[in-house]
Amino acid sequence: MTLTHKQTNINYRIQGEGKALVFLHGFLENLTMWDALIPELVVQYQCIAIDLPGHGESGNLGYVHSMEIMADVVKSVLDVLAVDQAVIVGHSMGGYAGLAFAQKYRNHLLGILLLNSTSYADSEERKFTRTRAIEIVKKNPNAYTSMAISNLFAPSNREKHQKKISLIKRQATNTSLQGILAALEGMKDRPDLSLLLKRLTLPKCIIAGKEDPVLPYDQSRTESNITKTKLITLDGGHMLHIENQKECALEISDFVRVC
Secondary structure (H helix, E strand, C coil), X not given: CEEEECCEEEEEXXXXXXXXXXXXXXXXXXXXXXCCCHHHCCCCCEEEEECCCCCCCCCCCCCCCCHHHHHHHHHHHHHHCCCCCEEEEEEXXXXXXXXXXXXXXXXXXXXXXXXXXXXXXXXXXXXXXXHHHHHHHHHCHHHHHHHHHHCCCCHHHCCCCHHHHHHHHHHHCCCCHHHHHHHHHHHHCCCCCHHHHHHCCCCEEEEXXXXXXXXXXXXXXXXXXXXXXXXXXXXXXXXXXXXXXXXXXXXXXXXXXXX
């Protein structure tokens, strides 16, 4: 299904009835990343998956897709569906967008789960890495997306999930150059929302991978303690919905039950 947000088409999918769950994908992904997990939840809940701006079948909303812009897109989808409150499950960049939603639309949030994601802003080192990525993308976007996606998986899992990696790479090549650049700019400039996460009194959870090559596990453990957020640890890297699909689905289901 599609809606028009600021004269731009936004693609989303809705299945099931009951408590609303909003699924937000990560960078270079799209709503199909949730296809293996949603069937476990749709029998009890209303599952809403959204293509964030510049990804999947959704158009671009400018040259910088801030997390606040993405949060506004989520709110527009909920408004069209007449959903007043929802649980947000966000993977990586989707978690950043979910936190921005929590900041702007707190009264419409039932709970938030950060899957391989963080409330912290980029470090100076990480910002430099994103700036370099922007330069590389402008010269050769396909080479960048291929390298970036392989590096999301734990080294021990890359051969095992080679077919999935190849599929994600093919999907990523359909992401427009503007969409890639706008997301990189938005992630690089996002604010630190760890204090917001700490102050949230609703159910909140971080699911972290022991071998995550993007977000070090020790950082997630420290963040969990500081922000008073439940931490669930799973074997795998930055793509736990693939690397540890069964346990990931079970933990998401258990979390949603308490929201």
